[in-house]
Amino acid sequence: MIEARNLWKHYGDNVVLERVSLKVQEGEFVTLVGTSGCGKSTFLKMLLGTETPSRGALLLDDQPMRDEPDADRGIVFQQYAVFPHMSVLDNVIAARAFHNPGVTGYLFGQRHRLATTEAKNMLERVGLSQALHQYPHELSGGMRQRLAIAQALINKPRILLLDEPFGALDPGIRTDMHALMRDLWNQYKPTVFMVTHDLREGFYLGTRLLVFDKLRQDPHAPQAYGAGITYDLPVGQPGSIESTLPPALQLKSLPQTLPAVAFS
Amino acid sequence: MKRLINLKPASPWHLLLAVLPFALLLVLYLLGSDARLEANPADKLLPSFAQMGDAMERLALEPSKRSGELLFWADTASSLTRLGSGVAIAAMIGLVLGLLTGALPLVKAPLAPLLTVVSLVPPLALLPILFIVFGLGELSKVVLIAIGITPFIARDIQRSTMEIPQEQLVKAQTLGASTPQILLRVLLPQLMPRLIDAVRLSLGAGWLFLIAAEAIAATDGLGYRIFLVRRYMAMDVILPYVAWITLLAFVFDSTLARLNRRLFPWHAQGGR
Numbered sequence: 044m045i046e047a048r049n050l051w052k053h054y055g056d057n058v059v060l061e062r063v064s065l066k067v068q069e070g071e072f073v074t075l076v077g078t079s080g081c082g083k084s085t086f087l088k089m090l091l092g093t094e095t096p097s098r099g100a101l102l103l104d105d106q107p108m109r110d111e112p113d114a115d116r117g118i119v120f121q122q123y124a125v126f127p128h129m130s131v132l133d134n135v136i137a138a139r140a141f142h143n144p145g146v147t148g149y150l151f152g153q154r155h156r157l158a159t160t161e162a163k164n165m166l167e168r169v170g171l172s173q174a175l176h177q178y179p180h181e182l183s184g185g186m187r188q189r190l191a192i193a194q195a196l197i198n199k200p201r202i203l204l205l206d207e208p209f210g211a212l213d214p215g216i217r218t219d220m221h222a223l224m225r226d227l228w229n230q231y232k233p234t235v236f237m238v239t240h241d242l243r244e245g246f247y248l249g250t251r252l253l254v255f256d257k258l259r260q261d262p263h264a265p266q267a268y269g270a271g272i273t274y275d276l277p278v279g280q281p282g283s284i285e286s287t288l289p290p291a292l293q294l295k296s297l298p299q300t301l302p303a304v305a306f307s
Numbered sequence: 308m309k310r311l312i313n314l315k316p317a318s319p320w321h322l323l324l325a326v327l328p329f330a331l332l333l334v335l336y337l338l339g340s341d342a343r344l345e346a347n348p349a350d351k352l353l354p355s356f357a358q359m360g361d362a363m364e365r366l367a368l369e370p371s372k373r374s375g376e377l378l379f380w381a382d383t384a385s386s387l388t389r390l391g392s393g394v395a396i397a398a399m400i401g402l403v404l405g406l407l408t409g410a411l412p413l414v415k416a417p418l419a420p421l422l423t424v425v426s427l428v429p430p431l432a433l434l435p436i437l438f439i440v441f442g443l444g445e446l447s448k449v450v451l452i453a454i455g456i457t458p459f460i461a462r463d464i465q466r467s468t469m470e471i472p473q474e475q476l477v478k479a480q481t482l483g484a485s486t487p488q489i490l491l492r493v494l495l496p497q498l499m500p501r502l503i504d505a506v507r508l509s510l511g512a513g514w515l516f517l518i519a520a521e522a523i524a525a526t527d528g529l530g531y532r533i534f535l536v537r538r539y540m541a542m543d544v545i546l547p548y549v550a551w552i553t554l555l556a557f558v559f560d561s562t563l564a565r566l567n568r569r570l571f572p573w574h575a576q577g578g579r
Binding site: 091093111112113114116117118120122123124125126127128137138140141142144145146147148149178179180191194195198200 | 472474475477478479480481482483484485487488489491492493496497571572573574
């Protein structure tokens with residue numbers, strides 16, 4: 044179980060997050076939405092271990108989480124998500140190699156053969172068995188994200204963090220990726236946290252939707268107050284939740300995406 | 308009429324425009340040389356190509372009377388040995404220094420300011436010290452080249468290391484990688500093509516230090532030879548030697564560029 048206890052994050056006077064308290068059970072699929080700069084990415088980075096809370100605690104099974112990334116928590120970024128100098132197959136084999144103790148990060152002999160088989164199976168599951176020996180720059184954006192997901196899942200992390208993983212993809216490809224993500228989640232049952240700008244994605248893909256927004260506003264000092272979780276909704280049953288929402292959050296009144304962040 | 312910045316030479320013109328300056332220089336030289344030799348057949352300043360050919364034949368094909376060596380090839384061999392060892396040492400030290408300072412903040416804190424200051428010391432000003440410490444032999448010349456270009460390579464590799472997206476390092480950590488594993492499997496392979504680029508850029512400086520060191524204290528080498536024959540105003544030797552050095556530099560540069568594309572296709576493609 045993952046628990047946030049009265050979590051705050053501020054940089055100097057700039058409060059990004061305040062009073063975030065949350066309990067997430069093993070195996071939930073949590074989607075995080077909100078406007079740009081609302082702190083949802085900061086929250087994800089704290090879960091990842093690259094940012095530390097200014098106040099409060101982040102607990103995994105009642106133990107404080109390590110303040111650096113580790114093998115408990117897999118991550119898929121929007122870009123730069125794979126190693127450009129390794130072929131598709133090597134990217135996944137390397138993920139297995141990193142899981143082993145050892146100085147070089149290379150596997151040899153029996154262990155290399157085993158890792159190769161595992162990697163091939165994983166890549167077949169995400170639909171990349173035709174591209175084993177290609178380099179990431181030869182892949183399309185969608186295939187590259189498939190690879191990143193395969194890499195993140197092969198060591199079976201307990202928590203899978205997704206930072207706008209499909210934000211740079213075409214809508215059609217995004218739909219394929221949603222189906223893949225659902226399948227993999229059903230199969231491996233990691234606890235998933237996904238940041239997204241796409242509200243449909245947030246509603247459709249997860250089992251629980253968190254909306255991040257400012258709880259209070261000071262128009263003269265916009266940085267004085269941070270964001271918190273304004274809505275915490277069970278989702279995933281189409282049609283059931285939507286009608287209970289305030290009009291501003293209802294799906295039909297929403298643009299498909301919030302102001303998109305620039306990506307290159 | 309389009310704006311000047313939008314005008315491009317059409318493709319057949321492109322090659323012609325590239326060759327034209329070379330042809331022009333050649334013609335100018337031939338005219339000047341002919342005119343001077345017409346007025347004074349003993350003129351040494353602008354020798355004809357026949358005179359240069361004779362001089363090079365003497366140096367490249369006839370054993371020297373004093374040592375029995377083919378001087379031109381002996382000069383080339385010793386210069387390239389010095390340059391090669393200097394550059395190889397600089398590349399290795401630069402790679403290790405750059406990788407460690409770029410990847411490990413604890414190493415960067417004490418070393419990066421030192422590296423910056425050392426890179427500002429003019430290497431040629433250190434040459435007398437090197438001669439005093441290492442003597443006049445091969446070692447001081449190799450050390451000069453190494454000292455001259457190591458800081459450049461180290462800083463370039465350090466910058467390249469820090470430019471590798473942070474996401475990759477985080478990713479590797481979430482896969483369970485340790486620090487040495489990240490250095491060896493994520494960073495080092497991605498630095499190799501950048502090291503080759505850094506070596507290409509530093510070869511020019513390498514030649515400079517080589518020729519300077521040879522001019523001051525050597526008994527053979529390309530730089531030694533051109534400074535030696537300067538006393539006799541032997542332009543018929545100097546000009547072909549300069550052309551030969553330029554050709555060697557060009558061949559090294561293009562070979563390294565080709566090697567880079569061949570070995571690291573993902574780098575040339577701006578791998579993501």
